[in-house]
Amino acid sequence: MEVNISEPYTPPPIDRAYVLSMTIISFKGRRDVQVHLFRPEWDPEEEKGIPWDKLLGDPVSEEANSDPVQSRKVIMEAFTREERDEIVDYLKKRYSSRLKSIDSAPFEFPLPTGLPPLSGLSAGEHFGIMKLEIVPNYPLPYPVHGFFDLSAHQPIMGETNGE
Numbered sequence: 660m661e662v663n664i665s666e667p668y669t670p671p672p673i674d675r676a677y678v679l680s681m682t683i684i685s686f687k688g689r690r691d692v693q694v695h696l697f698r699p700e701w702d703p704e705e706e707k708g709i710p711w712d713k714l715l716g717d718p719v720s721e722e723a724n725s726d727p728v729q730s731r732k733v734i735m736e737a738f739t740r741e742e743r744d745e746i747v748d749y750l751k752k753r754y755s756s757r758l759k760s761i762d763s764a765p766f767e768f769p770l771p772t773g774l775p776p777l778s779g780l781s782a783g784e785h786f787g788i789m790k791l792e793i794v795p796n797y798p799l800p801y802p803v804h805g806f807f808d809l810s811a812h813q814p815i816m817g818e819t820n821g822e
Contacts, residue, residue: 660758662747667765672713674739675705676766681750681805682759689812691759694789694805696746697736697777706735716769732776737766745799753794777806785810 667676679696686692715730738746743763750761782788785808792802 660751660755661760662751663760663762664743664747665764671765672768673709673734675734675737676768677738677740677743677763678766679738679743679746679761679763681754681761684757684759685815686807687809688815689809690815692807692809692812694807695777696738696791696803696805698738698742699736699778699790699802699804701735706731709734714768714770715772717771719771719773727772729776729779730770730772730774732778733774734766734770736777742801746803749799778804780806 681694681696683692683694684690686694709731711727711731714734715727747761747763750758780786780788787807787809789805789807790802791797791805792799
C-alpha cells in the first residue's frame with residue numbers, strides 16, 4: 660500500500676486544510692475504487708472564528724452555484740494535520756491489506772466557491788457514502804465518511820489472470 664502525503668509549501672491560513680482519500684483494491688465488484696474522506700459534522704462554533712473572506716475566492720465557473728455557505732462546508736469537511744495523521748494511521752493499521760493507496764494534499768487557498776460539499780451528496784445508483792465510524796472498535800473521537808462513485812471504476816467481472 661502506498662501512502663502519499665503532500666505538505667503545503669507555506670503554512671495554510673487555517674488548521675482545517677487537508678483533504679484525504681483512499682483507494683480500495685476491490686469494492687462492490689469494482690477495482691481500485693477511490694473514496695474521498697470527509698468530516699460529516701462539526702461544531703458550528705468552529706465556523707465563527709474563520710476568516711472566510713481570505714479563504715474563499717472566485718467561482719469555479721460561471722455556471723457554478725457560488726453560495727458561500729455551501730463553499731464554507733467544503734472547508735469544514737476537511738481535516739486538520741493531526742486528524743489527517745490519525746486517520747492515516749488508523750487506515751494503515753485496520754485496512755492495509757485492502758487498500759492500494761492513501762493520499763492527502765492541502766487545499767490551495769483561496770478555494771474557489773461553487774465546489775459541492777461531500778456532505779451534501781446522497782447515495783444513488785452508482786455512488787454512495789460509507790461511514791467508517793460504524794465499524795466495531797472504531798477508535799477515533801469523530802466520525803469520518805467517504806464518498807465513492809462506482810461508475811468511475813471498471814468492474815472486476817470479466818477479468819482473467821490479473822488482467
